[in-house]
Amino acid sequence: MTACKQIDFFLDQQSGGSLPSLPPWAAAHVEGCPQCRRLFELLQSRPARTPDWELAPLLQSRIERRVLDTLKPVAPLAPAGKLALGFLAIFAALAAAGIAWGGAGGLRLMSWTQFAGVGALLAAGTTALAASLSRQMVPAGYHKAGAALLVFVVAAGLLIAWMSLFPWRTEGTFLSRGLRCATFGLLLAAPSAACFVMLVRRGTLLSPALTGAATGLLAGLVGAAVLHFGCINLTAPHLAVWHAGIPITSALTGFLVGKRLSHSDPGRGASGKVLD
């Protein structure tokens, strides 16, 4: 049976209806093993065109009519790199506006390690999410598991950084200050999400829940990044609950909106930009 399993690796290389060239030991095995021989014969029995591969003329013409009725030239979607840069530009513009509004009072109170540690994670997470979203906009352009893992890793990484780089002490103002930070962050995340959605909808979303979570997380990171500069309450419990809560809440909201969208709008995404 081990030899049969080794034959599977040769079957992976089979293409064009022909058998892959086998080394002598594998050829001898296939020759002698009825199961492997029949499997090889079965897998190369695909015909080029047989009657069952012809579509009913009525169905064919119905599809053609529906397509041709609305056929207009469209501009192909921008390359993934350009789209990722678009996400990053939106992020930078919104974060800059948020910092101008909320101030940068936290910078003076932070050590270099704390600023650089969280700042590097925010920058890396944002870049990775922008790259992932730009690929999710195109069918057959991404790994579903990789994109889901990225959302989890970015959220968990930030949470761990806040919990490990900042001192563990609680103050009496935990709730009131926390609610203020969370409200401010979510107020920034909401318009950010709207801007990102406008860009995301240019593509075709095959996994709207996953794309929604990634978009929500990216929008939440705008709020978290602004608070990273502006918040003066630099304690681990405050950061881990209220600051981390912003990207996590917006990611969850994005996931739920995406899930809802997958039920209500199966042909998700915009039709391309029509050219004159």
Next chain:
Amino acid sequence: MLAQATPVPYLQEQGLGDLMARYQRAEEAAAVELIRRVSPMLYRFMARPEYTQGYVEDLLQECWLRIHKARHTYRPGEPALPWILAIARNTRVDSYRQLRRIHSHEKVLEDFHELVGPAGPAEISHLDLYRQIDALPESQREVLFMLKVSGMSLQEVARATSSTVGAVKQRAHRAYGKLRGWLSASQRDLAT
């Protein structure tokens, strides 16, 4: 020695990328040619023994509407078949979810395989390949269909299924194992 089959052209070797690019430029002839070349394969991909013929035809039309709406997301120069099959797969998954919610089937197509031609009982034909592939679990079926019926590479199948090459290989190898088991069982049946 094993008989070497005459290599048959697979779809992605037939200039689908070029047709897609011309389809984006709204060339009617390219759109019609693309529909003619790809639809039979998509029909096969959508069809399941438990689906009615009308339902599969509806799925195919829905798939084409989605392809039409998403045509701007195809990037010229890239392989077109993984892009098309990713949309087709998504259409099928959505319909499956919808069916599961509704639980209403028009009429079960019992003789699905008979509609597409007879098969010789003792010899392996292409129909046996479809029949065997159709009997596999869904995740293995779609991988084997893309690899062995559409002729896509492991990398292209991984892209079409939003998966990794390792995961595609694993599903394909499980499918090979099942097919071996069925083939030896059918051989025993023939012998007795």
